[in-house]
Every structure is written in structure tokens, then in C-alpha cells.
Amino acid sequence: MGSTGKGEGVYNVVVIGAGTAGLVTAAGTAGLGGRVALIERNRMGGDCLNFGCVPSKALIRSSRVAALMRRADLYALDPVKPLVDYGRVARRVKALRARLEPNDSVERFERLGVDVFPGEASLESAHSVRVDGTLLRARNIVLATGGRAVVPDVPGLKEAGFETNETISGGRTCCTARTRTSRRWCRPGWRRTACAFSSAAGSSRSSQAAPRRTA
Numbered sequence: 734m735g736s737t738g739k740g741e742g743v744y745n746v747v748v749i750g751a752g753t754a755g756l757v758t759a760a761g762t763a764g765l766g767g768r769v770a771l772i773e774r775n776r777m778g779g780d781c782l783n784f785g786c787v788p789s790k791a792l793i794r795s796s797r798v799a800a801l802m803r804r805a806d807l808y809a810l811d812p813v814k815p816l817v818d819y820g821r822v823a824r825r826v827k828a829l830r831a832r833l834e835p836n837d838s839v840e841r842f843e844r845l846g847v848d849v850f851p852g853e854a855s856l857e858s859a860h861s862v863r864v865d866g867t868l869l870r871a872r873n874i875v876l877a878t879g880g881r882a883v884v885p886d887v888p889g890l891k892e893a894g895f896e897t898n899e900t901i902s903g904g905r906t907c908c909t910a911r912t913r914t915s916r917r918w919c920r921p922g923w924r925r926t927a928c929a930f931s932s933a934a935g936s937s938r939s940s941q942a943a944p945r946r947t948a
């Protein structure tokens with residue numbers, strides 16, 4: 734009996750989204766002997782690896798070290814004002830992410846027996862999904878498409894410019910004007926993680942603007 738090729742036949746499961754949820758679903762299905770396809774339009778690993786848990790914790794770590802250096806007198810040491818080079822911090826974030834990337838990579842998942850399809854998935858029916866030119870058929874379809882930052886409808890926001898966890902962590906603007914913009918992270922509504930970093934790492938003005946510090 735010939736084996737069914739990639740994209741052919743009927744999969745037990747087609748998973749849309751290779752974030753934490755999609756990766757676990759795909760690996761679990763393959764581990765149980767099921768035929769599974771995994772579709773990702775952006776980066777394998779989704780938010781957690783690329784724009785969420787990993788980069789934010791790396792940023793927070795640098796922020797805390799900077800804060801400790803400033804407050805070293807609390808620990809009977811001479812305090813120092815750290816020289817914060819956001820480019821270096823961003824490169825460390827990138828390096829940490831790169832170290833973890835192989836765990837979520839296409840190669841690893843293909844080795845586990847998952848057929849990985851890069852591209853934008855769209856539902857064609859209850860049992861079929863299109864990704865680019867390929868139509869995948871499945872008994873079950875799992876939508877593991879996660880969530881995105883909502884940009885509030887504030888007049889002038891677009892013109893003023895804004896960051897989200899994706900732009901901060903994704904490297905698109907990471908190493909450029911971030912030191913200058915750290916002050917802007919502390920406007921009302923910005924995430925605690927961004928404020929936590931900027932309050933410790935940014936200018937004295939940013940420290941004053943920080944609404945609160947993280948635990």
C-alpha cells in the first residue's frame with residue numbers, strides 16, 4: 734500500500750496556527766499516530782516565542798538588573814547608573830529567541846511526522862482548508878490562531894505612531910529609536926512589561942513618567 738503524500742488524502746487533523754496551542758496539538762496528534770498538517774503564516778512558535786513570553790521576560794530581566802544596579806545601596810553596595818544601550822539588549826533578546834527556535838522549527842515538526850505548510854490558511858468548508866494553492870482535507874480542523882493586540886480607535890494615534898508587543902519584540906523597530914521612545918511607552922494604557930523596562934532602563938524622564946513598577 735503506497736503512503737499518502739504531503740497535502741494529499743484526508744488528514745486526521747489540520748491545525749491553523751503554529752503558536753503554543755497549535756504546536757502542542759500537532760505534536761500530540763502525530764505522537765498518537767494521527768496524520769496532521771500544521772499551517773503558519775508568520776513565525777513558527779507564535780506569540781510566546783516571538784512576541785510574548787520569551788522576549789518580554791528577557792527585556793524584564795535586563796530591566797531588573799538595571800534597577801538593581803541603581804538601587805545597589807539597598808544591598809550594602811555602591812549604586813551605579815547603568816549605561817543602557819537598547820541595541821545590545823535587543824540583540825540579547827534575539828539571541829535567546831534563536832536558542833529556543835529549533836524546538837518550534839519546521840524541521841523539528843516535520844521530523845515528528847507533522848506536514849508543515851507555511852502560508853495564510855482560509856477555511857473552505859467544515860472539512861477543508863486552503864493554504865496558498867493547496868487544498869487540505871481533514872476530519873478535524875483546529876483553529877489555534879491566537880490573538881492580536883487591538884489598536885484602540887483614538888483620534889491621532891495613527892499619525893503619532895504606536896508600538897505593540899509585535900513591533901517591540903519582533904525586531905522591526907527594535908534597535909533603532911527605542912531609547913528615545915522608551916519615554917513614550919509609559920503613556921497610559923501601555924503594557925506593564927514595556928513600562929517595567931523603560932522605567933529602569935530609560936532616561937530619568939522616563940523613570941518619572943513610569944506609572945508603577947513591577948514586583
Ligand SMILES: Cc1cc2nc3c(=O)[nH]c(=O)nc-3n(C[C@H](O)[C@H](O)[C@H](O)COP(=O)(O)OP(=O)(O)OC[C@H]3O[C@@H](n4cnc5c(N)ncnc54)[C@H](O)[C@@H]3O)c2cc1C
Pocket residue numbers: 749750751752753754755772773774775776778779780781782784785786787789790852853854855877878879880898926
Ligand atoms: C507581551 C506578552 C508576554 C507574555 N508572557 C507570557 C508568559 O510569561 N507566560 C505565559 O504563559 N504566557 C505569556 N503570554 C501569553 C502567550 O504568549 C499566549 O498565551 C500564547 O502565545 C497563546 O498561544 P496560541 O497558540 O493560542 O496563539 P499564538 O501564539 O498567537 O499563535 C497563533 C498563530 O496563528 C497564526 N495564524 C493566525 N491566523 C492564521 C491564518 N489564517 N493562517 C495561518 N496562520 C495563522 C499566527 O501567525 C500565530 O503564529 C504573553 C503574551 C504577551 C503578548
